[in-house]
Amino acid sequence: MLIDYKNATIYQDEQCILKDINFRADEGEFIYLIGKVGSGKSSLLKTFYCELDLDEAENAVVLDREIMKIKRKHIPELRREMGIIFQDFKLLHDRTVYNNLHFVLKATGWQKKDEINTRIDEVLEAVGMTGAKESLPHELSGGEQQRIAIARALLNKPKVIIADEPTGNLDPETAENIVALLKGITRTGTTVIMSTHNIPMLDKFPGIVYRCENSTLTEINNKNI
């Protein structure tokens, strides 16, 4: 089990966002998080990478850590085992694709130049962007930038990828390609958890579906959406 929450409760400031929720993620699963604007999807995702604290929980384990007890200094190490992807890509705009990826590898302890270059080639190949190494982010389309963001998330061979509305800024066809790419990644054993408003994707790329609604989280099957 990669993530296991039992009766967890999440607050933002004084407001209870999700109460007594249960959530589980296992290896290689493709998990959607759906729900209306403000229903708590991002808040839940943020607790996985310790951007937001859980307030209470009977059990809350993320990648073998009890996250209610995790020390601040151990959070970077936890995040290194995850890939995190956002709606707005969050690439560094002053440097090339190669340097965006190089920067992350250096920051996470990679030192050998040939190993760095090999890994950059591998992740660019995985997302179909081998030709973009020397491009600046603004020279790429939104879909291409999101592919680079996915490549960046893959660099340290994460056990889980957390994607917060990764297709929110993309046209429908590009969005479909990105979801196909994310689903493909699960075949290597990596788990993908993504929040989305893009309900038609759930039929095209079936997965486990959780819905945030009225401060609760419910696992549903596609037919009940």
Ligand SMILES: Nc1ncnc2c1ncn2[C@@H]1O[C@H](COP(=O)(O)OP(=O)(O)OP(=O)(O)O)[C@@H](O)[C@H]1O
């Ligand atoms: N940093 C914050 N401080 C205080 N309240 C916040 C903060 N971030 C979010 N909230 C509140 O928490 C609730 C849940 O927000 P959250 O972003 O988790 O929802 P969401 O389901 O991801 O929405 P969306 O679909 O718009 O991304 C909202 O009422 C929001 O106003």
